[in-house]
Amino acid sequence: MEISRREMLIAAAAAPVASKARAALPPGSPRPDDEPYWAAVAAQYDVVPDIIQLENGNWGMMARPVLEQYEAIVRRVNRATSYYARRGLGPDLMAVQRRVAAKLGVSPDEIAFTRNATEALKALIGGYNRLRSGDAVLYADLDYDSMQACCEALKARRGVEIVRIALPEPATYQGLIDCYAAALDANPRIRLLLLTHLSHRTGLALPVREIVTMARARGVDAIVDAAHSWGQLDFTLPDLDADFVGLNLHKWIGAPLGVGALYIRKDKIDLIDPDSANAPPFPSAARSRVHTGTLDFAAQLSVPAALDFQDAIGDAARAARLRHLRDLWAEPLRDRPGIEILTPSDPRLYGGISSFRLAGRTTVEDNAAIAHHLLDRYRIFSVHRPGPARGACVRITPALFNGAADIGRLLAALTDMLQTGWSPEAAVRGRG
Secondary structure (H helix, E strand, C coil): CCCCHHHHCHHHHHHHHHHHHHHCCCCCCCCCCCHHHHHHHHCCCCCCCCCEECECCCCCCCCHHHHHHHHHHHHHHHHHHHHHHCCCHHHHHHHHHHHHHHHHCCCHHHEEEECCHHHHHHHHHHHECCCCCCCEEEEECCCCHHHHHHHHHHHHHHCCEEEEECCCCCCCHHHHHHHHHHHHHHCCCEEEEEEECECCCCCCECCHHHHHHHHHHCCCEEEEEECCCECCECCCHHHHCCCEEEEECCCCCCCCCCCEEEEECHHHHHHECCCCCCCCCCCCCHHHHCCCCCCCHHHHHCHHHHHHHHHHHCHHHHHHHHHHHHHHHHHHHCCCCCEEECCCCCHHHCCCCEEEEECCCCCHHHHHHHHHHHHHHHCEECEEECCCCCCCEEEEECCCCCCHHHHHHHHHHHHHHHHHCCCHHHHHCCCC
16 A cells, blocks of 8 residues: 555644644743643653652653654654655655744754754864864863863864863853953964853853854854753844854753754855765755764654744743742852852853852762762752862752752752751761
């Protein structure tokens, strides 16, 4: 029996998911503290029941409607294989790409799908061709490890010098701009700057637009790591005014694992080399600058369902909710002796992620022990993060399925640890 073309237009199947996702949520624009509304959102996720999951930065859980759509598409792609891939997949993926580009506020030719933000940023950093021997590249302590490694690799590949800075802690909006300005002024050979919009280590959000503008005036290009910011903060790419950006869709957008994106401003395409696996002629489009091979087509085709679910909530409402969850624990502890909150109170400089450090506890081992204690004693799952210049920390990353009660448990746990004087040493001796 011939397979129906209508059946094979998999991307179009996102429409029923969209209406289902919207119907499952109460109408209206919710306040960030409207717990009944957010409980209805949380009910769309199937969460492990015996822990409080506050480590949602690795990747984001799909909401149930998105998961169901993904599972259906996997079955369809698996059944039709190359019959669909060679006859209908291309136009369907282009439709998804147009949807994502519209959401980001850019042209479809300016983006290309990757498997994750790391792959996108690797292509941008490694393919940036303006560097000459003796030039310099700048990155900071809060940038992602793999992206730091990509910058370091340019020493051998391009003959450049590396300038590494530590961002101020505590940070202020102007202080961050001044920090980058000072580094650029002190190192006039810098030609490329790596910026992380929202740090995976501490949750600090940079004033990217201001720093990009300042760098551009000095003849410096910026590559922006937006792996954690898209979907956690409320913005489009024109808001950043950046020429080169790497993004994830499987973190805060809630698409299936294995979907990222690369952005190159159209008039800057020539500054990124075509991927060596691509053959000329090279189109003036971002897709010519990356080559991933065969991807999880079902994951990409499920992106509209993820966007439908997020659009039913609203970008501003989602960002405000995540910031509110962070405020419920971080702000009550901000001035408490014995603990350091590593993101400032300025709402321009954080989203849902924040990290903390117990006073004097700066080693990786100390912070790993703190995260283990939170899980073993209080059933709260978090993660320690190395890398900040002033020491390691513990990262708290709430998601839309977390409620105020979850954050209350975290606040009570940290308060208990401070009141009892818990320490890793005491834990080793069996007293913590």
